[in-house]
Amino acid sequence: MELKRGTDGEKGFEKVFAFLRERLLAGSLKPGDRLISERELATLLGVSRPIVREALRALTVLGIVEIRDRIGTVVTRPDVSVLNDFFTFALAQQADMLDDVMQARVAIECQAIRLACERANIADFERLQRALAKIGETIDEADAGGLADFDFHRAIVVASHSETLTVLHSSMAGLLTHSHRSRRELVQAFPSMKTYLIDDHRRIFEAIIARDPERADATLRKHFAIGDEYRRRAVVGDVDKTSASG
Amino acid sequence: MELKRGTDGEKGFEKVFAFLRERLLAGSLKPGDRLISERELATLLGVSRPIVREALRALTVLGIVEIRDRIGTVVTRPDVSVLNDFFTFALAQQADMLDDVMQARVAIECQAIRLACERANIADFERLQRALAKIGETIDEADAGGLADFDFHRAIVVASHSETLTVLHSSMAGLLTHSHRSRRELVQAFPSMKTYLIDDHRRIFEAIIARDPERADATLRKHFAIGDEYRRRAVVGDVDKTSASG
DNA sequence: GTCAGCATACTGGTCTGACCAAGATCAGAC
DNA sequence: GTCTGATCTTGGTCAGACCAGTATGCTGAC
Structure with a gap:
């Protein structure tokens, strides 16, 4: 150095x-x-x-x-805000970085969920369950739904009991919330997303409960992949209720 | 915010x-x-x-x-050094964070290798191959060997063509080099590590060449796990040539 | 002896105005 | 038209000052 x-x-x-x-x-x-x-x-x-x-x-x-x-x-004890600031600035100047950051987010979360399978305690399970329930309740609301989605994913990372992963994850929080919210707005266009959102998160939750890292990782990864797919279809205007596209 | x-x-x-x-x-x-x-x-x-x-x-x-x-x-374009500084300071004050950072490193690299399977080009392959060769050549040297090891892993991340992952990965570089070097010092105590180091890296390389994300991820993960195992055995003094322990 | 209350020293927060060294610029010499 | 040098501008830094509150301790009342 x-x-x-x-x-x-x-x-x-x-x-x-x-x-x-x-x-x-x-x-x-x-x-x-x-x-x-x-x-x-x-x-x-x-x-x-x-x-x-x-x-x-x-x-x-x-x-x-x-x-x-x-x-x-x-x-003071080292704080997250630095990374937050950094990513905020970095992203503002390179919009193309967003996809990149999403990749980092996937990386963090998939590792976190593996650790969560090993380390999660009752409190973590409860937090996950609450978040899961919230997702079901707010499935039709863009704002609250996006928040619930975010909370669930954050609960996964928290359950990893890894401070570094938590720090990195929350440092991308600002971007993630955007992403989560816009995903929820897609729900209007893609009714099939409701099932996807609820079932996927439930499956992820179950894999953690089962303490099966491989399954949890794979399920989470698939969850992200499907989300990407929806987003891609939204871009090209391929909605499943055959409505008009922009 | x-x-x-x-x-x-x-x-x-x-x-x-x-x-x-x-x-x-x-x-x-x-x-x-x-x-x-x-x-x-x-x-x-x-x-x-x-x-x-x-x-x-x-x-x-x-x-x-x-x-x-x-x-x-x-x-200027956002730079890595911030994260570097942050991790340096953060780590100095919380030594227990090191294991945590290693988890983050695993996260980044496993995601990177998946992307690398999709995106790696000839230049990336060549870089990996050179690094792989270097690992073989320097297997008996602690310093050069640690560096070669590090270069190989960095080559993986570079091959992901994700700037964010690269940034995150290199921000932990300082710690990783330490880790790589101390691992190489273990080679003295664990002759079996030579095979492990060479074969593992070669298998990882092959998985990338085969463009098989799942296999690459799994192999890399196993690679880290075995490394951990060696480190654990070193701590308890369980060397495989039955030498005296500290 | 104890305790409230106030003066004071100390802290960060900020400003003003100044000086230095060296890159940038442009006028004037050639 | 080109080259050179004075000047302007820029960052780098300093010294000293004032303000507004905090912390402390001393003093005086009880």
């Missing part, structure tokens, strides 16, 4: 950032710790306060520290 | 950040564009220059813009 040893060579910002990074990585600065004040840091490193603020702000957007007004700067 | 409409309410930093974020997300600021100068931005938004710098610095660490000394600030 480009972890330059920061004795003196760097410019102001780099110096402060490297200084803090070292402590952070070495563990001498742990979550919960309060940093010394901006002024002290400035004099300590021989830079001006604005520079210190730049470094602190940088760490803030990275979710490493939190600047509390009139309190001080404290080290 | 917390995309507050930034007319005036926010504090200085938020105001500038929100202002730029809007342009970035709306697409009026595209990669390659040069922002107006810090001074102009400051007067335009009614804040001081240090504040503007904070916002620009924040965007910099997010990999959205690049501040070029004495040139100006330009919008």
Whole structure:
């Protein structure tokens, strides 16, 4: 990595950032710790306060520290929001990335569901069941339905008890909700989707209950594939109730 | 999202950040564009220059813009380094996260290999083949061997032609190299690993050549599982040449 | 002795204005 | 028309200042 040893060579910002990074990585600065004040840091490193603020702000957007007004700067546990921001920006500038992100989402979820089969506990099962029920109840509503769909999938990832997977998954949350919602809007055009949505999710749920990773993965994968298929058909205007297309 | 409409309410930093974020997300600021100068931005938004710098610095660490000394600030294509930084920091503070990250790595790679089966071209095949050969050549070297191993796996992800997967994968590169290297050190203790390493990678390669996603995924997954198994046995000192354990 | 209340030191949040070094630009010399 | 150099502009940084609240501790009342 480009972890330059920061004795003196760097410019102001780099110096402060490297200084803090070292402590952070070495563990001498742990979550919960309060940093010394901006002024002290400035004099300590021989830079001006604005520079210190730049470094602190940088760490803030990275979710490493939190600047509390009139309190001080404290080290926080790494947060998701960074990835969220990143994906948000990245996506805005490359719309074609959306399909890519969906692939990543599939990757995360399929791995999560395998872990979920091993690690899920009663609470996870209950959460999944509730989400499943909600999907059935909101099948005709685009907004609520999309949310229920999203909740179910999130419940899968949560059940994996893997923080990293959860973080990655939720970092794509913004995009996923869009996707889920638009999928629900397709329900109007594709009545057959209702069965697909309900049955698929139920089958996925059952596979987790059965603690069968292979089946769960395969079912989930198929679920995504069918969703893609519907979306493709929607694009070409091939609706199953032979209505007019755009 | 917390995309507050930034007319005036926010504090200085938020105001500038929100202002730029809007342009970035709306697409009026595209990669390659040069922002107006810090001074102009400051007067335009009614804040001081240090504040503007904070916002620009924040965007910099997010990999959205690049501040070029004495040139100006330009919008860049979203970069991996953010995720790299994030994972680096996150991992430093939660060592237990490493296993989690490995799970994410498996997720990414298994998805990537499926895509690779569909999308890989001749160049990808050749890259894989070269990496495979390298693995055979460097089987007795810890460093070079670890690198060759890593290259092969990266080649898989590259062959998926999915930028997001590639980004995610390489963001975990730092950790993966460690993992690959320590695995190679195990080779000393487990002579049987040589066969495992070479044969497994070859089987993976063949599955991609055959363009069989299911087989490729399954083989890769098994590959990881066996690696885990070796690592577990190493921890408990169960070496296959009945040598002394630590 | 205890506790409320206020003064003060300290913190982040921000601004102003200034200086430096070097790329960018354009006028003027050739 | 081209080349060169002064000037403008840009980022990089600093110093010092003010504000608004927090935290602390001292003081005085009880």
